[in-house]
Amino acid sequence: MPSDAGRSVIVRFCRPAVIVGVLSLAAVIGVYWYMALRPGTNPALVPSPPAILKALRDEIATGDLLVNTVASLKRVVIGFCIGASLALVLGALAGWFRYAGYVLNPIIDALRPIPALAYIPLVIVWVGIGEPSRIIIIVLAVFKPCVVNARAGMNEVAQIYVDAARTLGASRWRVFATVALPSAVPYFIAGLRTGVSTGFLALVAAELIAAPSGLGFMIQNAGQYFRTDVTIVGIIVIGLLGALLDQVASRAGRALTSWSDVRREP
Amino acid sequence: MNARADSVRAVSAKLAVRGLTHRYSMGTPPTELTVLSRIDLEIARGEFVCIIGESGCGKSTLLRMMAGLLMPSEGEVLHDGTRVRGVRHELGFVFQQDAVFPWLTVEKNVAYGPKSRGVPKAERERLVAHWCEAVGLTAFRKAFPKQLSGGMRKRVDLARAYANSPDVLLMDEPFAALDVQTKAEMQDAVLDLWKSTGKTVVFVTHDLDEAVFLSDVVVVLSSRPGRVHAIVRSTLARPRNGETRVGDAFAVAKRTLWTTLQQARGRAVAPAKARQAPPTTTERA
Known part of the structure; x- marks a missing residue:
């Protein structure tokens, strides 16, 4: 600030x-x-804060926490990049070009009410329980809010800017690239921020399905061995990581929309 | 119709409007509304023409048709004798609303038109420097629009329109949202630009003072449907400045215009004084 x-x-x-x-x-x-x-x-089921801190120290010392965090982060970053770029391209096209909208809108609107987690059984049957299936779940979770926001942003482009660009001699394609896209950036950012958090939610769920590593795996595994302290450590780290990712997205967004005088608080 | 026939017909006019009528449907069941009816106008090269009329008389619609932003139901607009079928960079437009791109800096806004037309970088740079200087924004070239006042953003708008090498400038109540002081400054700026470039300006306004101060010719439209009620030629001397605004000739010209506008609205006026007004001639269209 x-x-x-x-x-x-x-x-x-x-x-x-x-x-x-x-x-x-x-x-x-x-x-x-x-x-x-x-x-x-029972201190094994409800560990005291000092016991949780000790579990945290142990997890850091053995390197497990780092390994699991990196594994989760990698999945969420890959899933986010794929899902978000796909969503921005398709959403921007659907929201701007009429025929692209005719083609894409029914698909987007059909996907819209389905939670990404509902695809888990299908993805497991089709792709198996390997790394790709976990990333596909995250891609689906990130895609939905991003595509809806991107499309809305392109629908809301102020006509005055389009008219101004046209009278200045801009081609249709140039109006799309230099007027519609930049003026929709605040919407893109809003979508990406929601995408980061929904992607992160899906990550944990995806890792609950037979993952060999990751924070979701860590809390699941610890729960099975009644290591409640480790589970709580995992939950806290998930929370901190989610907040961190949201901050990164928010700051990147603010840097990209510094020209806008609209307040974009969450 | 072919371009050759057009050019023969409109050889003297920079911009000509012929038999232009515009209708649109509204409401349920749809009722057809005639906004503009059989408008004929000839605008000479280098003239500063103002269009005035009651709100809703279609003056903005007329201007948008001159720019090719809207197509008329009937009739045509000719620019240098060729029919306007869509937007073209020769017809620059300045909007009433804030149309400066907020995501671009001042200089990138000014460079937008030339860049769209593929003007080389060095030439663009020269244009930007020249037009930023012309509107007094050289110190703000790197600023974003949100950092500027409303009047300064209008200057960006003007610079952006002029930097695109237009042939005719179409301005749609560009200063309507500004305070009185800023408005006066912008009117001076627009006259400076007009004088230094010699380019034709068509300026829509509902402000009588503005029309009197700026124009060579004022086109007075009547309402619903909009028709050309009168064309009033100004005889106020140029250059015009602060003195002009408080002079007797200005008051007389304004009175004449006001009377004409009242007639255009179909209201009774005491015509005696206005008709005698010596420095301004009124010709009925």
Whole structure:
């Protein structure tokens, strides 16, 4: 946030939003801690926060956490790149060129109400339980919000810019490339951000199906051995990673739409 | 019809409108509405022509047809004797709304037209430098439109239109959204551009002061359907400046135009004073 640039760290972290936010989070952890320490609670099923921290240290020390995080990240990045680029190309064409819309809109609208996870059984039957099937699930999950947003963005291009470009001598193709696409970028970004989070959701589900590695595998595996502490570590890392990916997408989006004076908060 | 016959007919006019009628259907059941009816106009090379009329008289529609953005139901628009069948870069357009591309910097906005036409980079660079200078935006070449005021964005719009080497400039109430002070500055800027380039300008406005201040000729349209009610030729001296705005001749010219506009609206006026007005001639179309 540029307005904070000149302020000291102390001032920045003493804002009510930060203080109350931290307290609120601390209260949740406190309640959990109290429950974990109550007599009669099995520490193997409800590990205390220090036990969770220890599990985290162990997972880092053995390298398991890193291996699993990298495996998950790789899948989500590959799936995201394929799903998002496919969605942006098809969505942009469907939203701009009339006949492309006639061809693509029924397909997009038919796919729209189906959750990506519903394809899991089909994908397993068709592709098996290897790496490709996990990536296909992520691609499907990323594709849907991206294509819907991309198409909406192209539908909302202001006529005034199109007219202006035409009177300046721009060809149809140039209007598409230099007017429609850039003016729809805020929509593309919104789609990509949603895509990142839905892709990440699908990742965990995809890894629950017989994956040899990954964060989804890690929590599933730990659950089967009653290693609740490891499961909780995995859940926390998934949360942090998801937030991180969203931040990356959000910052990239803001950099690309710095020309826009519309506020694009989530 | 062939281009040769057109050029013979319209040899003297830079832009000619012949028998132009425009209708469109609206509502359910569809009723046909005639927006413009049998418009005939001849605009000479280098003239500054204003078109005024009540709101809804079709003056913007007429201008969009001159630009080739809309096709008339009947009749035609001729540019240098050839029929306008679609947009062409020779017919530059300045819109009422903010039409500057917000995702491009000032200089890239100005370079947009030349780039669309495949003008080489060095020549584009020269055009951008020249037209940014002409509208006083050289210091803001790298700025994005959101960093500029409304008046400055209009300057970008003007520079962008002129940088595309148009032959005729069509302006659709370009300054309607600006405050009085900025508007006056922009009118001065537009007259400077007109004087330095000698290019024909057709300027739609509903502001009488603006029409009187800018024009050689004012076309007064009547309403529903829009018809040419009168063509008023200005005799105000040029160059025009701040003095012009407060002079007696200006007040008389405005009074004449106002009277004509009232007649165009079909309202009764006391014509005696206006008809005597010496420095302005009114010819009924």
